[in-house]
Amino acid sequence: MRKVNKVANAIEVNQLNYKVENLQLKNISFEVKKGYVTGFIGANGSGKTTIIRIIMGLLKEQSGDLKLLGEYLTANPVEIKNKIGFVYSELYMYENWNIKTIESVVSKYYKNWDHDMFQKYMNQFQLPYKQKIKQFSTGMKMKLSLAIALSHHAELYILDEPTAGLDPVVRNEVLEILQKELIDEDKTIFFSTHIISDLEKIADYIVYLKDGSIVINESVDELIEGYKIIKGDSAILDDELRELLISIKETHTGFSGLTNQSSVFVELFGNDIVVETPSIEDIMVRIEKDKFNKEVV
Numbered sequence: 329m330r331k332v333n334k335v336a337n338a339i340e341v342n343q344l345n346y347k348v349e350n351l352q353l354k355n356i357s358f359e360v361k362k363g364y365v366t367g368f369i370g371a372n373g374s375g376k377t378t379i380i381r382i383i384m385g386l387l388k389e390q391s392g393d394l395k396l397l398g399e400y401l402t403a404n405p406v407e408i409k410n411k412i413g414f415v416y417s418e419l420y421m422y423e424n425w426n427i428k429t430i431e432s433v434v435s436k437y438y439k440n441w442d443h444d445m446f447q448k449y450m451n452q453f454q455l456p457y458k459q460k461i462k463q464f465s466t467g468m469k470m471k472l473s474l475a476i477a478l479s480h481h482a483e484l485y486i487l488d489e490p491t492a493g494l495d496p497v498v499r500n501e502v503l504e505i506l507q508k509e510l511i512d513e514d515k516t517i518f519f520s521t522h523i524i525s526d527l528e529k530i531a532d533y534i535v536y537l538k539d540g541s542i543v544i545n546e547s548v549d550e551l552i553e554g555y556k557i558i559k560g561d562s563a564i565l566d567d568e569l570r571e572l573l574i575s576i577k578e579t580h581t582g583f584s585g586l587t588n589q590s591s592v593f594v595e596l597f598g599n600d601i602v603v604e605t606p607s608i609e610d611i612m613v614r615i616e617k618d619k620f621n622k623e624v625v
């Protein structure tokens with residue numbers, strides 16, 4: 329993991345509450361550390377896009393507050409948004425516009441718009457400058473969004489599923505571009521994704537949203553260190569030990585369970601159990617299938 333001199337947060341979300349018909353976000357607090365990549369994960373419909381929209385000031389929280397680059401967005405919206413490169417999960421642009429028109433509009437908004445850099449991305453992503461957006465594929469629209477986000481020397485990138493809809497080659501290209509941005513220690517990336525391999529490639533920290541609350545807010549290293557999969561004979565599990573397992577799969581050959589208290593099992597059972605280090609995907613899948621959904625095969 330890279331080191332930064334200043335310890336500071338690029339995003340601070342504090343006790344945020346938000347409720348609409350079928351979504352309730354409860355006391356959401358997390359921080360995005362300056363100079364690092366933070367991945368934002370959670371099941372479909374868990375509220376990631378909603379939180380990103382609240383962060384960008386497009387939706388209003390019902391209580392709580394948040395700071396972007398050390399300031400409240402309302403204090404200085406234009407200045408702060410100039411320092412943010414964002415990608416929304418859907419591209420809101422007039423379908424009849426072409427890239428040339430879009431650039432002429434967007435470049436007026438951003439103080440540090442870099443035409444040469446935008447051109448470079450247009451070439452790299454092979455996007456046609458004069459074709460109407462409505463003729464673009466999903467992947468082409470995403471590349472255009474990314475190119476805009478990357479072409480005004482932003483300090484903070486807030487990206488809602490930036491690699492969705494991209495083929496594996498372009499996805500890798502985008503991850504490499506994002507990683508290069510991070511060579512500058514003052515730049516920060518906060519991105520939501522369902523593609524766990526993207527997280528494994530570039531994320532330093534993970535924020536995990538489940539059932540309206542943040543259930544994990546820590547570094548990837550801490551996460552992988554903290555959680556273990558325990559495998560053994562089901563007969564060793566009493567009610568107290570079952571409580572320590574976040575998820576359990578049981579078959580006639582024994583159990584396999586995720587825990588963040590593996591030392592208890594190791595002390596009690598030593599070599600009678602197998603302790604494995606899970607991948608981020610293992611952790612996420614098993615947390616989604618919590619105890620209440622205990623799987624008996």
Ligand SMILES: Nc1ncnc2c1ncn2[C@@H]1O[C@H](COP(=O)(O)OP(=O)(O)OP(=O)(O)O)[C@@H](O)[C@H]1O
Nearest residue numbers: 348349350351370371372373374375376377378379
């Ligand atoms: N204005 C609204 N009115 C009613 N329901 C809403 C509104 N905005 C969002 N929702 C609901 O909130 C839930 C969360 O949606 P959101 O798009 O934030 O989730 P997400 O985690 O980004 O999902 P995905 O991973 O599928 O993109 C969904 O059930 C959605 O229908």
